[in-house]
Amino acid sequence: MRNSNAFLRDEYNELVEKGFDWKIRVLEGPSAPLCNVDGKEVIMLCSNNYLNLSNHPRLISAAKKILDTHGAGSGSVRPIAGTMDVHIQVEKALAKFKGTEAALVYQTGFAANAGLVPQLVGKGDVIISDELNHGSIIDGVRLTKADRMVFGHNDMGECEKVLKEADKKGYRRILVVTDGVFSMDGDIAQMDKIVKLAEEVGAMTYVDDCHGEGVIGKEGRGIGAHYSIEGKIDVEMGTFSKGFGVVGGMIAGSQDLVNFAYNKSRTWLLSGSAPPATTAACKAAIEVLETEPEHVENLWNNVRHFKKGLDEIGFDTGNSETAITPVMVGESHKAKALSEALIQNGIFALPIVFPMVARDKARIRTMMNAGLTKEHLDTALDQFEKQGKKLKIV
Numbered sequence: 244m245r246n247s248n249a250f251l252r253d254e255y256n257e258l259v260e261k262g263f264d265w266k267i268r269v270l271e272g273p274s275a276p277l278c279n280v281d282g283k284e285v286i287m288l289c290s291n292n293y294l295n296l297s298n299h300p301r302l303i304s305a306a307k308k309i310l311d312t313h314g315a316g317s318g319s320v321r322p323i324a325g326t327m328d329v330h331i332q333v334e335k336a337l338a339k340f341k342g343t344e345a346a347l348v349y350q351t352g353f354a355a356n357a358g359l360v361p362q363l364v365g366k367g368d369v370i371i372s373d374e375l376n377h378g379s380i381i382d383g384v385r386l387t388k389a390d391r392m393v394f395g396h397n398d399m400g401e402c403e404k405v406l407k408e409a410d411k412k413g414y415r416r417i418l419v420v421t422d423g424v425f426s427m428d429g430d431i432a433q434m435d436k437i438v439k440l441a442e443e444v445g446a447m448t449y450v451d452d453c454h455g456e457g458v459i460g461k462e463g464r465g466i467g468a469h470y471s472i473e474g475k476i477d478v479e480m481g482t483f484s485k486g487f488g489v490v491g492g493m494i495a496g497s498q499d500l501v502n503f504a505y506n507k508s509r510t511w512l513l514s515g516s517a518p519p520a521t522t523a524a525c526k527a528a529i530e531v532l533e534t535e536p537e538h539v540e541n542l543w544n545n546v547r548h549f550k551k552g553l554d555e556i557g558f559d560t561g562n563s564e565t566a567i568t569p570v571m572v573g574e575s576h577k578a579k580a581l582s583e584a585l586i587q588n589g590i591f592a593l594p595i596v597f598p599m600v601a602r603d604k605a606r607i608r609t610m611m612n613a614g615l616t617k618e619h620l621d622t623a624l625d626q627f628e629k630q631g632k633k634l635k636i637v
């Protein structure tokens with residue numbers, strides 16, 4: 244007789260056995276540089292709240308204020324009755340911030356990728372991806388009827404080869420899609436080169452800048468600003484859940500792109516819009532980035548200090564160029580043991596294991612925060628050294 248539910252426990256147990264399961268930790272209070280997790284005060288090294296904007300008074304006050312005038316929820320999906328004045332205002336502010344003609348916000352970045360990618364290409368088209376693209380892009384790609392081609396991670400020679408091959412095959416449309424800052428390694432896509440190569444064959448370009456916003460480019464304006472190619476990337480996709488300190492997805496580009504996206508993305512059309520408090524906080528985050536450069540400066544000072552410290556201890560930190568610094572361990576149980584030892588000693592840094600990275604590339608992924616002090620960072624480095632030596636990683 245069939246047991247309809249047995250696989251749930253079996254598969255979970257298998258994950259636990261292999262060390263591939265997630266142990267959920269609970270934050271008691273805000274996501275702050277120094278925070279409480281499972282009853283313990285820890286230095287936060289695994290939040291995407293890069294600029295500590297989730298605790299910025301302007302964001303908190305904007306969210307509180309609009310609750311009195313607009314209520315707790317939007318009441319609908321955007322195209323029916325769920326578009327509020329604040330949604331339009333944040334889209335205008337975002338387009339200005341990104342230097343594009345227009346912008347559109349989604350409920351999440353995941354919803355933007357999963358909803359828009361499958362609309363941009365279809366039968367007779369091809370989508371070309373970097374092999375290390377984020378899961379939300381991969382899911383978006385899986386929803387398309389287009390052919391798929393992959394190039395080696397950040398390998399521009401291979402990207403050119405694949406583009407030429409696609410061009411020769413006479414596809415109707417070619418879409419190149421890549422993470423901007425790669426979420427597991429912290430390196431940056433060579434977007435200037437990708438745009439140039441794509442232009443040669445009339446391909447469209449799409450970048451997921453979730454980890455670049457608030458981090459790279461002048462005033463944290465993202466990958467377009469980083470390479471001085473503002474307005475040249477066809478689709479700049481991103482999130483408010485990381486550097487901006489709130490939650491929400493976004494795309495920036497031409498008015499044609501936005502008109503197309505909001506009429507075609509099912510995740511946008513068929514899912515309730517962001518509550519006004521969330522959107523007001525997102526708008527305040529853009530204003531903070533435009534007027535308070537110190538957050539991005541503090542972030543980068545911290546990034547440099549911490550990376551240098553890890554390198555001096557002898558850790559392998561891969562090819563990171565941003566606020567994401569992996570501490571490579573290799574085997575997943577060992578990465579978990581290092582994380583556990585760090586947490587026990589007041590450092591909240593989590594392991595990343597298969598399937599998020601290759602089986603033998605388990606790591607502790609550290610994420611920097613502008614609100615951490617040099618003392619916090621030195622305490623963290625001291626623990627990385629002690630626990631890393633105990634586990635014979637360095």
Ligand SMILES: Cc1ncc(COP(=O)(O)O)c(C=O)c1O
Binds near residue numbers: 353491
């Ligand atoms: C590269 C990348 N793209 C997309 C997302 C999804 O963004 P959101 O949190 O807004 O759904 C994430 C978040 O984990 C990400 O790291």
